[in-house]
Amino acid sequence: MQLYNTISRKVEKFAPIEDRQVTMYACGPTVYSAPHIGNMRAYLNQDVLKRSLLHDGYKIKHVVNITDVGHLVGDANLGEDKVKLAAEREHKTARQVADFYTDAFISDIERLNVLKPDVMPRATMHVKEMLDLIGTLDGDGYLYTVPTGVYFDTSKFRNYGKLSGMDFERLNKYLKAGARVERASGLRNITDFAVWRFRKKASDDEMVWESKWGEGFPGWHIECSAMSMKYLGSTLDIHCGGIDHIPIHHTNEIAQSESATKEKFVNYWFHNNFLTVDGKKMAKSLGNVYTLNDIVAKGFSPMAFRYIIISAHYRTKLNFTLHALENVAITLKSIYSFLGRLCECDSAKNAPNHEEFMKSVEDAAEKFFDEINNDLNVPSALSAMHALIKNANKRMEGAWLSKSEAKAVADAMMDFDGILGLNFEKHMRAKKGMDDEVKELVEEREAARIKKDFARADAIRSLLKEKFGVVLEDTKSGIRWHKER
Numbered sequence: 001m002q003l004y005n006t007i008s009r010k011v012e013k014f015a016p017i018e019d020r021q022v023t024m025y026a027c028g029p030t031v032y033s034a035p036h037i038g039n040m041r042a043y044l045n046q047d048v049l050k051r052s053l054l055h056d057g058y059k060i061k062h063v064v065n066i067t068d069v070g071h072l073v074g075d076a077n078l079g080e081d082k083v084k085l086a087a088e089r090e091h092k093t094a095r096q097v098a099d100f101y102t103d104a105f106i107s108d109i110e111r112l113n114v115l116k117p118d119v120m121p122r123a124t125m126h127v128k129e130m131l132d133l134i135g136t137l138d139g140d141g142y143l144y145t146v147p148t149g150v151y152f153d154t155s156k157f158r159n160y161g162k163l164s165g166m167d168f169e170r171l172n173k174y175l176k177a178g179a180r181v182e183r184a185s186g187l188r189n190i191t192d193f194a195v196w197r198f199r200k201k202a203s204d205d206e207m208v209w210e211s212k213w214g215e216g217f218p219g220w221h222i223e224c225s226a227m228s229m230k231y232l233g234s235t236l237d238i239h240c241g242g243i244d245h246i247p248i249h250h251t252n253e254i255a256q257s258e259s260a261t262k263e264k265f266v267n268y269w270f271h272n273n274f275l276t277v278d279g280k281k282m283a284k285s286l287g288n289v290y291t292l293n294d295i296v297a298k299g300f301s302p303m304a305f306r307y308i309i310i311s312a313h314y315r316t317k318l319n320f321t322l323h324a325l326e327n328v329a330i331t332l333k334s335i336y337s338f339l340g341r342l343c344e345c346d347s348a349k350n351a352p353n354h355e356e357f358m359k360s361v362e363d364a365a366e367k368f369f370d371e372i373n374n375d376l377n378v379p380s381a382l383s384a385m386h387a388l389i390k391n392a393n394k395r396m397e398g399a400w401l402s403k404s405e406a407k408a409v410a411d412a413m414m415d416f417d418g419i420l421g422l423n424f425e426k427h428m429r430a431k432k433g434m435d436d437e438v439k440e441l442v443e444e445r446e447a448a449r450i451k452k453d454f455a456r457a458d459a460i461r462s463l464l465k466e467k468f469g470v471v472l473e474d475t476k477s478g479i480r481w482h483k484e485r
């Protein structure tokens with residue numbers, strides 16, 4: 001497997017610390033609202049990575065944390081806790097809000113066929129580990145206290161900012177230029193960040209813990225350092241997240257973890273690019289913030305959404321539109337219909353050019369996995385899959401695809417689905433009655449016509465006539481079909 005590593009800015013051969021065993025950590029959701037589709041892109045891209053490593057024979061220990069405290073509005077030093085604000089807004093306790101949106105997140109990743117992480121630690125359950133880490137950093141002289149909390153002095157960590165490719169000075173300038181929110185007073189450097197924040201009002205009892213520095217709650221960055229190292233050890237093979245985390249959150253995770261352990265924190269940094277909607281950044285004010293539920297309410301299946309997301313390379317910007325999703329849903333439907341027909345294929349035992357066809361199946365599979373192992377080039381892998389489908393479809397239409405050939409194609413498709421996670425098996429197993437099969441083909445022909453793929457539409461018309469004796473009629477009220485007498 002070749003993977004792009006953010007910190008080296010190169011595509012590198014992946015080699016875990018322990019043979020065949022991979023540790024993988026991803027920054028999880030802040031559970032204060034339903035995750036939007038931009039959040040889900042990260043988990044889908046990471047799922048393709050995980051499935052690809054599993055396919056290559058690795059065992060994986062996968063941790064995704066749940067941030068239920070400490071993530072402040074604006075990600076800055078001041079501002080309110082996101083979960084706490086949501087609790088006020090919804091007239092619930094912070095715990096109720098966190099539980100509700102944790103369940104919503106888990107339901108989303110389940111519907112999207114994301115393989116479940118081995119551990120999903122909650123920040124509020126790991127405050128002790130965070131305080132231990134803060135204690136180590138304090139003992140080594142990395143911290144200082146101001147009235148709002150305990151801060152990490154970023155000038156004391158050599159190579160601060162190396163993940164972003166900016167040195168300490170440049171990163172300070174960068175943050176200064178981008179600062180939109182007020183920062184805590186008394187900070188030595190603009191890049192300094194809180195590892196512990198002191199409680200603000202006497203009323204906030206719910207999310208407050210005792211500590212030797214004073215009552216308060218942990219900073220967001222310290223959570224990921226503490227939880228990732230607790231479950232995966234001081235050096236992780238892979239750490240994942242969106243590219244927006246590079247200059248601050250992940251940079252700070254490195255600073256804390258490496259200052260505490262004096263060891264390298266992460267070997268491979270895996271970052272996915274942004275998702276835009278209709279060419280714009282998602283924003284409540286633009287009304288373009290979609291959740292998975294919104295997509296499903298518009299009549300799309302979670303699998304169509306999964307397909308559109310994973311079909312773009314994880315390092316490219318992805319512009320999501322409902323129109324593109326419509327097209328993808330049609331494509332996915334035609335794949336499912338192809339799989340259904342494949343299983344019922346019992347034509348020609350002595351198909352012509354058998355060897356040649358079997359070789360083309362092998363080649364398609366080889367190409368597919370070569371592309372996956374090439375920094376997860378899913379778009380090219382999908383082209384190999386679609387070329388195979390086209391080839392097999394042609395053979396089926398000529399009633400040439402033999403049972404053994406159909407099985408070879410089905411096996412290859414199942415292998416591909418190990419990476420794609422699009423429920424191919426379900427559509428292969430489904431034994432359909434003839435009417436269902438005809439109905440699916442008629443729908444697929446309609447879809448082909450909408451996409452102006454007239455060759456495919458005509459091919460389906462002939463297939464219906466030859467295999468089922470079905471004749472199509474285009475009427476004003478749509479397509480009708482009847483059996484030839």
Ligand SMILES: [Zn+2]
Nearest residue numbers: 027028224249
């Ligand atoms: Zn994190």
